[in-house]
Amino acid sequence: MTDKKSLIEERVNTGLRGQWYPVAKSVEIRKDRPYGTELLGEKIVLWRDENGALKCIEDFCPHRGAPLSYGEIHDGNIGCRYHGVIVDGEGVVQRVPAMPECALEGRKALNHFPVTEAYDAVFVYVPSVEQPEPPELTLPKEFSSDEWAGFLCTSVWECNYRYALDNLADPMHGCYLHADSFTLAFGSKQDLMELNKTDDGFLIRRVGQVGANFDWTEFEVHPGNMFCFLDIPYPPAAGPGGVFRIIGFVSPMGPRKCKVFFWRMRQVEGFARESWRFLYRAKMEKTHWDVLEQDRVMLEGMPDDARKREMLYQHDLGVSRLRQILTRAAKKQVEAELKVAAE
Numbered sequence: 001m002t003d004k005k006s007l008i009e010e011r012v013n014t015g016l017r018g019q020w021y022p023v024a025k026s027v028e029i030r031k032d033r034p035y036g037t038e039l040l041g042e043k044i045v046l047w048r049d050e051n052g053a054l055k056c057i058e059d060f061c062p063h064r065g066a067p068l069s070y071g072e073i074h075d076g077n078i079g080c081r082y083h084g085v086i087v088d089g090e091g092v093v094q095r096v097p098a099m100p101e102c103a104l105e106g107r108k109a110l111n112h113f114p115v116t117e118a119y120d121a122v123f124v125y126v127p128s129v130e131q132p133e134p135p136e137l138t139l140p141k142e143f144s145s146d147e148w149a150g151f152l153c154t155s156v157w158e159c160n161y162r163y164a165l166d167n168l169a170d171p172m173h174g175c176y177l178h179a180d181s182f183t184l185a186f187g188s189k190q191d192l193m194e195l196n197k198t199d200d201g202f203l204i205r206r207v208g209q210v211g212a213n214f215d216w217t218e219f220e221v222h223p224g225n226m227f228c229f230l231d232i233p234y235p236p237a238a239g240p241g242g243v244f245r246i247i248g249f250v251s252p253m254g255p256r257k258c259k260v261f262f263w264r265m266r267q268v269e270g271f272a273r274e275s276w277r278f279l280y281r282a283k284m285e286k287t288h289w290d291v292l293e294q295d296r297v298m299l300e301g302m303p304d305d306a307r308k309r310e311m312l313y314q315h316d317l318g319v320s321r322l323r324q325i326l327t328r329a330a331k332k333q334v335e336a337e338l339k340v341a342a343e
Ligand code: FES
Pocket: 061, 062, 063, 064, 065, 066, 080, 081, 082, 083, 084, 085
């Protein structure tokens, strides 16, 4: 039998349940074709019905297991490409066209997942034993503010999601890994880090440097989701508006795969809003992709079990705190599951 400690470690590695995770851009989920992806190691498929309502079920045909995401949408349901079985958004077999009065019809065969969308992204809820019904999805305050305008950029990285989160909890890498980028080169290459508790999470920041570079990251940990944000001060050459804020969500896909969602926000109003959008598209977007690529390449190059040999130092306070939060939550989930299993 696997001991509790390994179950907890495994849960942290796979990703916490009882969470909302962004899985795609809103525009990618359509009425005319299914979208297959992975979340916490499970294959899922998403689409929209005739009214545009989002649907998400396991990407597994109840007949023989073909990926439903290879199929087609018929009247708001999904039809398997292999032998035509039609399943609805609740995972119930609606029709078996190849076989009259087939007993499969009407059977609830697949799990379906709560799904919603916000600020250009589609979020899926992965239930847990303690939290089968989705809690509220808490969104960054910038999403509901007229003062901020932003763009969503997503990317799939071939590394465990923990590496992407660790990377965000580590502002000190900015002036090294991104030293040749547009703004991240400023500031000193030596510092101490400080960690402070906030109402909803924690703030990790450089002690000796404020407003010069990527100096801090704040994590918000809510009952049903988690995200972080950080600011990158911009020189006047970057056009009108205040700091450039990045809001990051990371979704675990598989053991060595995750999807990062970065909203690139700027506090801009009126005319400045338009010129920021233009400038961003015309000039800045490429620069940002280059920076993200530096992160991706570095994280993908790290071995899966780097944790076993790493030697953390003072700057890794944020990384440690993050791991502690994940481990505590995973422990609660595993204990609740073990309790149910023992009943
Ligand atoms: S496997 Fe899907 S219809 Fe046969």
